[in-house]
Amino acid sequence: GCGNTPKAPEPAKTVELNVSAAVSMKDALEEIQKNFAAKNPNIKLVYNLGASGSLQKQIEQGAPADVFISAAPKQMDELSDKNLINKDTRKNLVENKLVVIIPKDSKLSLAKYEDLTGPEVHKISIGETATVPAGQYAQEVLKKLGIWEQLQDKLVLAKDVRTVLTYVETGNVEAGIVYKTDAAVSNKVKVAATAPEGSHKPIIYPIAILAGTKQLQAAEEFVAYLASPESKAVFEKYGFTMSQ
Amino acid sequence: MLTVDITKKLSHFTLRIQFSMENKILVLFGPSGCGKTTILRSIAGLLKPDEGKIVFRNKTFFNSAPRTFLPPRHRNVAYMFQDLALFPHLDVSSNIWYGVKKTTPKSHVLYQKLLSLLKIEHLPGRTIHQLSGGEKQRVALARALMSEPEILLLDEPLSALDAETRYELQDELKKLQEIWQIPFILVTHSPEEALAMGNEVLFLQKGREVAEPPPSWHRNANGSSSVSTAANLQFFY
Amino acid sequence: MLTVDITKKLSHFTLRIQFSMENKILVLFGPSGCGKTTILRSIAGLLKPDEGKIVFRNKTFFNSAPRTFLPPRHRNVAYMFQDLALFPHLDVSSNIWYGVKKTTPKSHVLYQKLLSLLKIEHLPGRTIHQLSGGEKQRVALARALMSEPEILLLDEPLSALDAETRYELQDELKKLQEIWQIPFILVTHSPEEALAMGNEVLFLQKGREVAEPPPSWHRNANGSSSVSTAANLQFFY
Amino acid sequence: MALVEWQPVLLSLKVAFISLVFVFLSGVSAAYLMKNLRIPGKAAIEALFTLPLVLPPVVTGFVLLVLIGKQGPVGILLTRYFDTQIIFTPAAAVLAGTVVSFPLMYQSTKGALESIDPTLEDAARTLGSSEWRVFWTVTVPLAWPGLLSGMVLSFARTLGEFGATIMIAGNIPGKTQTIPLAIYFAAESNDLTIAGLYVLIISAATFSLIFGLNHWKLGK
Amino acid sequence: MALVEWQPVLLSLKVAFISLVFVFLSGVSAAYLMKNLRIPGKAAIEALFTLPLVLPPVVTGFVLLVLIGKQGPVGILLTRYFDTQIIFTPAAAVLAGTVVSFPLMYQSTKGALESIDPTLEDAARTLGSSEWRVFWTVTVPLAWPGLLSGMVLSFARTLGEFGATIMIAGNIPGKTQTIPLAIYFAAESNDLTIAGLYVLIISAATFSLIFGLNHWKLGK
């Protein structure tokens, strides 16, 4: 069966640390896991990666988790209101940027967000504004730029950022708005524009240790490690910027 | 002693029948649609009469007041269906063994005896759809006999067989009844068969017992000539 | 003119049969399992013989070389199955009308005539499982006759009927054949029926035609007495 | 109505009914053809028929997207010959529903066809029926309970279809939003009341269908 | 193997097989009980049985999460009497698979039971069989093609289950990651090759199942 692979006898007791994290951080977290394991052989990281909203619900229903990394403050705030996180440990881990992407071979001359109103752009995909953080940020930017109403007929709301990427990759929409980190994983799209500074609230990935953890010490070590220069390099490699 | 006294509304008439029988062979005789199968189904417990009762020895099979209904499996009645109802997913031998509660050396002897008696020794491994009409009928008969019942109900058991086999089996069934000493109820359209086998004959017409034998009784089963032995009839009934 | 000359390997023997017939009634007579149904199924096109041919008038129903097989629906053969094969999802009248290609005033007349002839006037609205055994048999016969075939195959068509009805129907079928002037092939276990109806009798034994009638031929269908008319046999065959 | 929008409800029912017609015809035909097919690769074809059930709907959606998308083979044909696109339209929702529920109709029909008595089909043949008539007047009525199960399953599956639909029909409120999409988004934004109401509506539709079918059978 | 992990494959198969056992027993029992049930609310119960098919799996997952979570009724019982939790374990994946495929098994069995000839059951009764024996030796074998369809559908559905599973079993690599989760995961980091390989594996499993069942039947 699973989970009963014989382990080499270890002097210190190995603890398992359950980390529920936004799936958009997958690649970065996997790399960090390897580095962390080398330094902390007695802490075994167990990731549960999913949509931030699902992770929040799981935690609310008592699913085992010691650390939560959300893709937006909203989910963290709600857990905080229910006293499910250790508020003192909450901080902002990394930040992301919002970009307009177009297919790699696209001949559109899109240089800024306002160009989306042009007649050659028929369909634009963004994340669903009610649920997908990237969609909410996109809405914010478009409203701020005063083109939200104008774009209504062009919008295709996607279930998640991954779908936006797929629509753009397959040429079914002329443009999409995703995180910089998402654009980074695909070689079929290119970044056409980045949201102007201050056009949206900072895109923050908050982290916190959960109130019910029994592995406080290990959790603290892990959270500290995420802020280390070594982790910083990894995050930046995948397109994140570290929060101050 | 089996006592049947039942009423059942059917599509075009009401079946209202009453009889008692000892450990004998009773023949039900009457035109198509007169209610013979309905009587057998009531005794077997596959159909609830509207009113009346059915009592066998000290067991009440059915009673309308007080409401009693003994499920078929507790009646120990073997019923050979008019349309055979063999299990298509089982082979011949599994069909025949199906009703045997406990396999004993004795049942193995009975099994072998039935196979040879019914001339189906070459069939045990076949599935039902690989049988001819008459072969199916003999397998159904074997299945009913193998269950060693306390009452045996036979609905036109020999109708698809050639005269030679039919004659032999009439004889064998008679002997069997003498050995087992249980009630047999037999439905047949052949007056000769009724005469050859029946200790008693019950004439039916539209769901009622009638005293007068129907016209069919005076013909042989094929309608071409009258039965020479028909004169003996009154002694039987 | 129907010519049948076929070979078919069966479980325990090989059917090898050859005959020709005019627009008459041919009776197939032989013990259970000798291959009667198999012959009818071959003619109806429900079974492919291994070798040989079946030709009706100028139509080749089957030929093994050159490979020809006329599908059942183009043979215009009405086949009354031994196990009836009535459609359980249709009522009696829909069953009877099923094979009628075109409803004409003439077919309505035939329908009414068949209902009264077969004494099933009270059944048209019933579903099949609400019929008694003999009623089912008569409905199946009606269905076969309604399709106004060019060949009629009857597999023990009257076996579940009382002698009275049976006798009447033998008569009617005979008359019908005289009017329609098409080949009828009839399977029966009753020598009287064979004699009463058949213009010719074909004796079968383990898949082969035999010259000598089997022992059953000398008994009546119920096995209790020999047939008085048995002496006439040689004239028929 | 303040809380619940009726548009997703109407659209969902419309999509489910239209899909049901397509899936009935295609599922029954496929089962019929496969029944009489005797070729070596049969199991492979059947596995292919079952695939939309095994694949996570998002994957099915992705495959469909690649096929009917602007640059997909079907999409190109649609543009060239009909000057139209079905992606991001209700037609795409029908396509998604039909594809994901096809295995249900196919398998149910297959099971039902296998358990009917071939003698009755033979009887119909000797009575002069073409294979087509035999199929519709004997085979299908005899297999009816199994077909009905397949229809209930297909209808329910389409009604609840989410992953593939959202991929190819998009989620264009007022145009391509079906009930499951509405539920999902309500649930994700923690509007549990609205999500619950939609669940009630979708349950009521299922109930009506089953109730209707049960009574339809009794009436026969 | 460098590209594809075997753990999700093994886990998926294990989950699908174990679910199949549960869903077979529960689906067949439910269909049997419902067949003999004559009460007014029958259609409502049936609608309830069909619900896991209609609801988007994420919703089913959410309902299960609330039930088996630490504060849910089932979760509380599990903690009190067994001192255990099934959330985020492979057992939760089995639960999710069983629940979502139950309607498929139930409906298929229902259709199959309705089309068998009751005379044969009667024959078994007169031969002294208890209802239990009648059911297993006559009813079930006669209904077998329909049951088999239900089993294929259930197995396939569980193999492809994603939404409810990720909700209650989580997506824990090496522990609760099934093939569909692995596909989702691979797609997240744009590893379409890996996603494609998993799709191939899942298709191969379906093919084997269908091939095996077809041959098993021929062998009988």
Ligand SMILES: Nc1ncnc2c1ncn2[C@@H]1O[C@H](COP(=O)(O)OP(=O)(O)OP(=O)(O)O)[C@@H](O)[C@H]1O
């Ligand atoms: N399920 C049913 N519902 C209504 N009427 C029925 C049902 N079954 C049989 N009948 C009718 O009840 C009467 C008696 O039927 P039954 O089967 O007992 O006749 P039978 O004496 O066995 O006839 P046969 O010799 O033709 O088999 C017939 O008129 C038949 O039409």
Ligand SMILES: Nc1ncnc2c1ncn2[C@@H]1O[C@H](COP(=O)(O)OP(=O)(O)OP(=O)(O)O)[C@@H](O)[C@H]1O
């Ligand atoms: N599907 C089959 N496969 C193999 N053998 C068969 C099959 N059907 C019938 N047989 C065998 O072929 C022989 C002829 O069968 P057939 O049905 O033609 O007999 P029959 O003359 O009609 O007998 P009956 O009077 O009992 O109906 C029998 O020995 C039977 O066991």
Ligand code: MOO
């Ligand atoms: O966790 Mo998500 O990946 O953007 O919600």
Ligand SMILES: [Mg+2]
């Ligand atoms: Mg009867």
Ligand SMILES: [Mg+2]
């Ligand atoms: Mg025969």
